[in-house]
Amino acid sequence: MSGGIGVERVGQQPGRGGRRLAAERTVLRLARPYLGRLVGAGLLAAATELAGLALMATATWLLVSAAGRPPLDTLTVAIVAVRALAISRGVLRYTERLAGHDAVLRIVTDLRTRVFASLAARPPAATDRSGDALSRLVSDVEAGQDLLLRVVVPGAAAAVVGVLAVAGTALVSPVAALVLAAGLLLAGLVLPVVATALSRRTAAQLAPLRGALAVDTVDLTQGAADLAAFGAQPAALRRAEERAGRLARLERRLALTGFAVDGAGVLLAGVTAAGVVAVALGADVGGVLVGVLAVGSLAAVEMTLALVGAARQWIQLRAGLVRVAELLDTAPAAGPPSTGTAAGPAAAPAAGPVTGEQVPDERHWVLDEVVVRYREGGPAALDGVSLDLPPGSRVAVVGTSGAGKSTLLGVLTGAVRPTAGRVTVDGVDPTDLPPGQLPRAVGGLLADAHVFHASVRENLLLGRSDADPDDLDRAVTAAGLHDWVRQQPAGWDTMVGEEGGQLSGGQRQRLALARALLAAPALVLLDEPTEGLDPAAADAVLASALAAVPARHSVLLVTHRLPGLAGFDEILVLDSGRVVQRGRHVDLVAAPGWYRDQWRLQKVAERGYTSLTA
Numbered sequence: 110m111s112g113g114i115g116v117e118r119v120g121q122q123p124g125r126g127g128r129r130l131a132a133e134r135t136v137l138r139l140a141r142p143y144l145g146r147l148v149g150a151g152l153l154a155a156a157t158e159l160a161g162l163a164l165m166a167t168a169t170w171l172l173v174s175a176a177g178r179p180p181l182d183t184l185t186v187a188i189v190a191v192r193a194l195a196i197s198r199g200v201l202r203y204t205e206r207l208a209g210h211d212a213v214l215r216i217v218t219d220l221r222t223r224v225f226a227s228l229a230a231r232p233p234a235a236t237d238r239s240g241d242a243l244s245r246l247v248s249d250v251e252a253g254q255d256l257l258l259r260v261v262v263p264g265a266a267a268a269v270v271g272v273l274a275v276a277g278t279a280l281v282s283p284v285a286a287l288v289l290a291a292g293l294l295l296a297g298l299v300l301p302v303v304a305t306a307l308s309r310r311t312a313a314q315l316a317p318l319r320g321a322l323a324v325d326t327v328d329l330t331q332g333a334a335d336l337a338a339f340g341a342q343p344a345a346l347r348r349a350e351e352r353a354g355r356l357a358r359l360e361r362r363l364a365l366t367g368f369a370v371d372g373a374g375v376l377l378a379g380v381t382a383a384g385v386v387a388v389a390l391g392a393d394v395g396g397v398l399v400g401v402l403a404v405g406s407l408a409a410v411e412m413t414l415a416l417v418g419a420a421r422q423w424i425q426l427r428a429g430l431v432r433v434a435e436l437l438d439t440a441p442a443a444g445p446p447s448t449g450t451a452a453g454p455a456a457a458p459a460a461g462p463v464t465g466e467q468v469p470d471e472r473h474w475v476l477d478e479v480v481v482r483y484r485e486g487g488p489a490a491l492d493g494v495s496l497d498l499p500p501g502s503r504v505a506v507v508g509t510s511g512a513g514k515s516t517l518l519g520v521l522t523g524a525v526r527p528t529a530g531r532v533t534v535d536g537v538d539p540t541d542l543p544p545g546q547l548p549r550a551v552g553g554l555l556a557d558a559h560v561f562h563a564s565v566r567e568n569l570l571l572g573r574s575d576a577d578p579d580d581l582d583r584a585v586t587a588a589g590l591h592d593w594v595r596q597q598p599a600g601w602d603t604m605v606g607e608e609g610g611q612l613s614g615g616q617r618q619r620l621a622l623a624r625a626l627l628a629a630p631a632l633v634l635l636d637e638p639t640e641g642l643d644p645a646a647a648d649a650v651l652a653s654a655l656a657a658v659p660a661r662h663s664v665l666l667v668t669h670r671l672p673g674l675a676g677f678d679e680i681l682v683l684d685s686g687r688v689v690q691r692g693r694h695v696d697l698v699a700a701p702g703w704y705r706d707q708w709r710l711q712k713v714a715e716r717g718y719t720s721l722t723a
């Protein structure tokens with residue numbers, strides 16, 4: 110069930126003092142190469158606002174002057190100006206949006222690439238949730254986009270317009286300009302600061318609470334069957350409802366603060382305009398110009414009030430910005446994103462050979478005295494494990510549940526970092542391989558391989574995008590799925606359902622196995638590839654899968670099933686992270702120990718199974 114809002118740290122980091130803008134600075138640094146485009150967008154935004162301001166002022170002048178019924182030709186210029194300003198405002202707004210989005214989307218592409226690269230490069234933390242990486246890649250990166258589009262560009266435009274409006278007013282009446290400047294400072298500086306201070310704390314609580322509620326929703330829907338089975342549904346519902354209630358209360362509080370600030374803004378615009386009019390009248394400014402100043406001041410303050418909206422946006426974006434900055438600050442040197450761990454969905458599309466890329470087909474993997482401890486001071490999940498995997502080797506790892514088999518696979522894929530010892534591929538650290546080469550060096554069928562809501566063909570092509578129909582045929586045959594595919598009316602185009610829900614457990618496993626065989630990395634990891642199959646089918650599928658792996662590619666098989674291991678070069682027996690036996694099958698069945706005991710037990714069990722099914 111949901112870890113609740115405790116999982117999120119970002120909400121408590123609105124930041125103070127010098128560190129407050131660190132996240133923004135990190136994100137804005139990426140905008141440097143596009144500074145010219147951004148400044149262009151900012152200038153266009155300012156020009157749009159200025160056109161609007163000039164339109165209001167000219168239209169007011171026109172209306173007030175027309176009331177005095179002057180000769181028509183004195184009004185003609187103003188009439189043309191109103192039209193020109195109305196049209197140019199629309200055109201400027203359009204070009205500003207075009208330029209702003211062009212610049213920002215380029216920056217966001219860089220940002221997303223870097224976030225992806227650093228997500229792919231860092232080892233998964235125990236606290237990571239599956240949706241976390243996705244939300245970092247999508248909504249957090251969008252926070253960077255919104256920072257530029259909704260805060261920086263409109264904020265800069267409002268500041269420019271404010272300065273020009275004060276300068277324009279000063280030409281008519283310097284004292285009125287002072288009043289306007291005071292109103293603009295209140296609207297553009299004090300009000301945003303007050304709005305930010307009032308809503309910061311509430312806004313900081315919102316994002317994690319929304320995230321927690323989304324997690325609740327997923328748990329309540331996807332885990333509905335399990336919750337019902339354990340009678341835990343009412344409690345889970347209560348927890349989600351309580352969270353939803355808190356979220357609603359916070360949103361109401363935020364909306365109320367927003368209304369109050371908006372109201373203050375409107376009041377401020379009115380008071381500023383009244384002040385400007387009073388001062389202008391006192392300074393003997395002409396009647397028509399007083400009208401222009403009144404409407405112009407109203408419009409200028411209203412435009413500056415956009416900064417309140419920008420500040421509000423900024424508050425809501427902070428959590429995402431902090432998370433992005435955290436990743437960027439710990440990111441490896443910039444470069445094309447790596448394709449992640451070997452068997453993960455993200456890695457799959459890149460697993461196929463890349464045309465023109467010289468990637469060796471065979472690799473020599475070595476584990477040297479590898480120790481893994483998941484918790485400092487805790488027991489070792491792997492304790493001094495050494496293993497030599499020259500090209501073409503066939504090695505099996507067996508042992509009791511919790512012995513460290515999956516940890517060993519994790520070390521090879523890079524998902525688990527050794528606490529001590531070394532892993533090398535052709536003598537180098539796997540993390541030093543050129544980007545994109547790791548999935549060609551190691552991969553395969555790992556536990557809980559994901560089957561996508563797509564056709565059989567699409568699921569297989571994730572293994573190798575350039576596979577031809579013969580390759581697909583060979584892979585499904587080796588995985589024992591060929592007959593099933595042939596029987597389906599839609600054949601290769603059969604949809605397998607969400608998470609392969611329209612397949613049996615065994616079929617799902619075979620589809621994932623076929624995909625792994627198609628990808629054929631230099632070291633093929635097979636984690637219980639025949640799980641869920643009956644003994645006869647398991648032996649047949651394992652034999653055909655091993656035969657389908659190219660001769661110079663190595664195989665590391667993790668299994669609970671000992672029959673079928675006779676042809677392996679080496680078998681490791683793990684117990685509590687340590688290798689307690691190792692050797693070939695013939696030697697291990699001859700020696701007393703876990704392997705021989707287990708072998709005998711499985712033989713007896715299988716004889717019983719065969720006599721029952723015969």
Ligand SMILES: Nc1ncnc2c1ncn2[C@@H]1O[C@H](COP(=O)(O)OP(=O)(O)OP(=O)(O)O)[C@@H](O)[C@H]1O
Nearest residue numbers: 235483484490508509510511512513514515516517
């Ligand atoms: N992410 C983790 N965090 C903390 N401890 C872990 C983690 N993964 C595994 N362990 C611990 O490490 C030890 C080895 O686990 P591992 O999953 O490698 O065993 P295994 O041999 O693959 O087991 P099984 O056959 O049941 O899959 C276990 O004691 C397990 O509790």
